[in-house]
Each structure stands twice: as C-alpha cells, then as structure tokens.
Amino acid sequence: MKVAVFGPDRRVGVVHENTVVDINAAYAKYLAETTDTARPLVEAAAAVPAQLNAFIEEGARALEGARAALEYLTDQAQDARGVTGEQLRFALDEVKLHAPVEGASRILCALANFADHMQSAAENSQRADTEATLQRLLAGGPKFFIKDHRAVSASGDPLRYPARTERLDYEAEIAVVIGRAGRDIKGDDFASHVWGYTLFNDWSIRDNVAFGPDFAYSKNFDSSATVGPWIVVNEGQDLQDIPVECRVNGELRQSGNTSSMVHAFAALGEHLSRDTTLLPGDLIASGTPKGTAVDSTRQEADGSLPGTLFLKPGDVVEVSSALIGTIRNEVVKPTD
Known part of the structure; x- marks a missing residue:
C-alpha cells in the first residue's frame, strides 16, 4: 500500500492506479453503505484517521480499514462520492502531494x-x-x-x-x-x-x-x-x-x-x-x-x-x- 498526504488539508490518501483516494472519507462511505452504523463519519475518524501520524498510530486497524474501503470503492460502490457527496478519488496529476511527514516528527x-x-x-x-x-x-x-x-x-x-x-x-x-x-x-x-x-x-x-x-x-x-x-x-x-x-x-x-x-x-x-x-x-x-x-x-x-x-x-x-x-x-x- 502506498500512503500519501495530499491536498490543501493534508489528508491521508492511498495511491491506486494513478489516483489518490481520500481513505478516511472512503472508509466512512464503506461503513455507511455496508453496515448499520449510525455515525459512519465519527467511526471513520477514529478507525481510519485523516491525518498522517494518527493514521500511523492506529496501526493494523487503520490499514485493514483502508484496504476494505479501497476494495469496496473499486469493486462494489455505485459511485465515487462520499457520505456528504464529496469527491473521493483524485488523479495524481490534479492534486498536490505533500511530504509524508507531519508535525514535529523527527x-x-x-x-x-x-x-x-x-x-x-x-x-x-x-x-x-x-x-x-x-x-x-x-x-x-x-x-x-x-x-x-x-x-x-x-x-x-x-x-x-x-x-x-x-x-x-x-x-x-x-x-x-x-x-x-x-x-x-x-x-x-x-x-x-x-x-x-x-x-x-x-x-x-x-x-x-x-x-x-x-x-x-x-x-x-x-x-x-x-x-x-x-x-x-x-x-x-x-x-x-x-x-x-x-x-x-x-x-x-x-x-x-x-x-x-x-x-x-x-x-x-x-x-x-x-x-x-x-x-x-x-x-x-x-x-x-x-x-x-x-x-x-x-x-x-x-x-x-x-x-x-x-x-x-x-x-x-x-x-x-x-x-x-x-x-x-x-x-x-x-x-x-
């Protein structure tokens, strides 16, 4: 898995087939459309954080959630829009990739x-x-x-x-x-x-x-x-x-x-x-x-x-x- 930091809000993305997927928002979509969770955005924020160091700290749960969300978005989802209608997938040449280093990381x-x-x-x-x-x-x-x-x-x-x-x-x-x-x-x-x-x-x-x-x-x-x-x-x-x-x-x-x-x-x-x-x-x-x-x-x-x-x-x-x-x-x- 290739994990990037992209866009004006420096969100975590997964690089897939010359695109970068907003993986936190994609996981919220996965939860909303495949489970009965009442608060997909809240659960996604905890399990697959949008900021890099929090995503890293979450360990295996974040990676497993990212993998499930990417597979769902690629193979099963009817569209590439998030829970609130936001874009989830971006062409690599359309977005800014930042250095994958956050905050005070040494x-x-x-x-x-x-x-x-x-x-x-x-x-x-x-x-x-x-x-x-x-x-x-x-x-x-x-x-x-x-x-x-x-x-x-x-x-x-x-x-x-x-x-x-x-x-x-x-x-x-x-x-x-x-x-x-x-x-x-x-x-x-x-x-x-x-x-x-x-x-x-x-x-x-x-x-x-x-x-x-x-x-x-x-x-x-x-x-x-x-x-x-x-x-x-x-x-x-x-x-x-x-x-x-x-x-x-x-x-x-x-x-x-x-x-x-x-x-x-x-x-x-x-x-x-x-x-x-x-x-x-x-x-x-x-x-x-x-x-x-x-x-x-x-x-x-x-x-x-x-x-x-x-x-x-x-x-x-x-x-x-x-x-x-x-x-x-x-x-x-x-x-x-």
Missing part, C-alpha cells in the same frame, strides 16, 4: 553509512587530515545528525539554491518510518517498529564542511530534506534490499542498495532508541551511496573542491527506487 539521518561513499571521498582527498577524519567516521558504532522537520520539502517543490554556498550537493537515500513507539529497542525487534519506507534526498552544503559543532548548519536550510512521494507500507519488503538511484538532468549519478549500509536499519534503530523513545511518524534515513558530487570530485591541495559536479540553478534532481517511485526537484536561484 528526521534522524545516518552519517558515513555507506563504505563506498566514504572510501571514494577519502580517495579523492589530497589532505591527510580529511582522509583520517573520514576513516574515524566509519569506525565504531553508528553516527547520525538531525534534519529540522520544518525544512521538509516534497517532490515537485523548487529547491532554492542557498545563497551561502557554492557547493550544493544531493544525497539519494531510503528512510524508514516508525510505526510503533519504543525505547531501548533491540536490533532483532526493530522491524516490528517500522511502519513503512520512503525516498529521501539529503540536500547538503559542502563548502568547508567540518565534522564538528557546525556540521548541522551544512545540513539544514529551507527545503533541505525532500521526502516522498509517499510511504510504502506493509508489503513485506526486506529493508536491507531496497535499491535507490539519483539522476541529475537525466544523468545517472548514484546507484546503490540498502544492502550496502555499514549499519543496517536495525542497528540504527537500536542505537537511536537508547534512552530515547522513537515515536510513530519519526524517520530514520539510511545514509547515501557513492556518486555524490563531493565524493566524485578530486580535492585540491588547499582543500577546495572544483565545482563541476555540484548543483547549480536550473538543475533537475531525481531520486528514485523501483520499489517506491520518484521524487523530483528543480534547483532555482536564491532570489526566486
């Missing part, structure tokens, strides 16, 4: 989590201290940073080129979405806390990056976390076998798979949940494979990076997976 990002990415960066560095830093990042347990949830953007949103950089980079990633709250989660139990997975572009500033107190500054700016286009839920996919690619202006730059993560999602979940409760709707991003501009560019002796492969206004970046879909964004001028 975006927790793995750092230095693909060996080929880090090795390529080390090989392209002419500074011994840079290579030593990269090797330290690979050593030991998981490393992570936080993206501001208010910096989230959706597929189709323009990416305003940050005025403070001359080296803007892309990072194609997979993110898992937490479905069941947990603290001190054991790695072998982490999968039971995962609700689904989605695409993630970790836009990054690469000018004079230092892995210290200011590192988060290079990772956070308006629209710097593109998520979507939807969350794939409950399809039995091995989280450590999800492909991901990145294209810039149609040119393939990255092609990887979560099977190559240094620390698997289970290890990340165990690490991040120590003394901290992971909550429904939180995201954990995988880290990125080889092929970013920074790991593909030969560093000058003074530590500077030639700008050829870095993004510029007008570039179109697509992050995709055969198991999910595609998120696409155009980089625009800082003044746009």
Whole structure:
C-alpha cells in the first residue's frame, strides 16, 4: 500500500492506479453503505484517521480499514462520492502531494553509512587530515545528525539554491518510518517498529564542511530534506534490499542498495532508541551511496573542491527506487 498526504488539508490518501483516494472519507462511505452504523463519519475518524501520524498510530486497524474501503470503492460502490457527496478519488496529476511527514516528527539521518561513499571521498582527498577524519567516521558504532522537520520539502517543490554556498550537493537515500513507539529497542525487534519506507534526498552544503559543532548548519536550510512521494507500507519488503538511484538532468549519478549500509536499519534503530523513545511518524534515513558530487570530485591541495559536479540553478534532481517511485526537484536561484 502506498500512503500519501495530499491536498490543501493534508489528508491521508492511498495511491491506486494513478489516483489518490481520500481513505478516511472512503472508509466512512464503506461503513455507511455496508453496515448499520449510525455515525459512519465519527467511526471513520477514529478507525481510519485523516491525518498522517494518527493514521500511523492506529496501526493494523487503520490499514485493514483502508484496504476494505479501497476494495469496496473499486469493486462494489455505485459511485465515487462520499457520505456528504464529496469527491473521493483524485488523479495524481490534479492534486498536490505533500511530504509524508507531519508535525514535529523527527528526521534522524545516518552519517558515513555507506563504505563506498566514504572510501571514494577519502580517495579523492589530497589532505591527510580529511582522509583520517573520514576513516574515524566509519569506525565504531553508528553516527547520525538531525534534519529540522520544518525544512521538509516534497517532490515537485523548487529547491532554492542557498545563497551561502557554492557547493550544493544531493544525497539519494531510503528512510524508514516508525510505526510503533519504543525505547531501548533491540536490533532483532526493530522491524516490528517500522511502519513503512520512503525516498529521501539529503540536500547538503559542502563548502568547508567540518565534522564538528557546525556540521548541522551544512545540513539544514529551507527545503533541505525532500521526502516522498509517499510511504510504502506493509508489503513485506526486506529493508536491507531496497535499491535507490539519483539522476541529475537525466544523468545517472548514484546507484546503490540498502544492502550496502555499514549499519543496517536495525542497528540504527537500536542505537537511536537508547534512552530515547522513537515515536510513530519519526524517520530514520539510511545514509547515501557513492556518486555524490563531493565524493566524485578530486580535492585540491588547499582543500577546495572544483565545482563541476555540484548543483547549480536550473538543475533537475531525481531520486528514485523501483520499489517506491520518484521524487523530483528543480534547483532555482536564491532570489526566486
């Protein structure tokens, strides 16, 4: 099931055959037309909520209700109008899909989590201290940073080129979405806390990056976390076998798979949940494979990076997976 957030009211929808179905309203219709319930709208609000995090928290009941409503609407219903006559099904190209992240959900990002990415960066560095830093990042347990949830953007949103950089980079990633709250989660139990997975572009500033107190500054700016286009839920996919690619202006730059993560999602979940409760709707991003501009560019002796492969206004970046879909964004001028 592909669960999206759509429209001006940011309602939960299920993507089906190039349409998105308002699944809360569709479930109310299902109840009104197939049961003797006196208050279908009230029951639907409780069982199949219209807002994302409430829908996630409702767990199996919401997914089962969504599945029943979709089957009824597709195979049995006489029309595609809701209890109050509202439209239930919308063409994907007619509605705005928002990033499937709600409210204060945390975006927790793995750092230095693909060996080929880090090795390529080390090989392209002419500074011994840079290579030593990269090797330290690979050593030991998981490393992570936080993206501001208010910096989230959706597929189709323009990416305003940050005025403070001359080296803007892309990072194609997979993110898992937490479905069941947990603290001190054991790695072998982490999968039971995962609700689904989605695409993630970790836009990054690469000018004079230092892995210290200011590192988060290079990772956070308006629209710097593109998520979507939807969350794939409950399809039995091995989280450590999800492909991901990145294209810039149609040119393939990255092609990887979560099977190559240094620390698997289970290890990340165990690490991040120590003394901290992971909550429904939180995201954990995988880290990125080889092929970013920074790991593909030969560093000058003074530590500077030639700008050829870095993004510029007008570039179109697509992050995709055969198991999910595609998120696409155009980089625009800082003044746009």
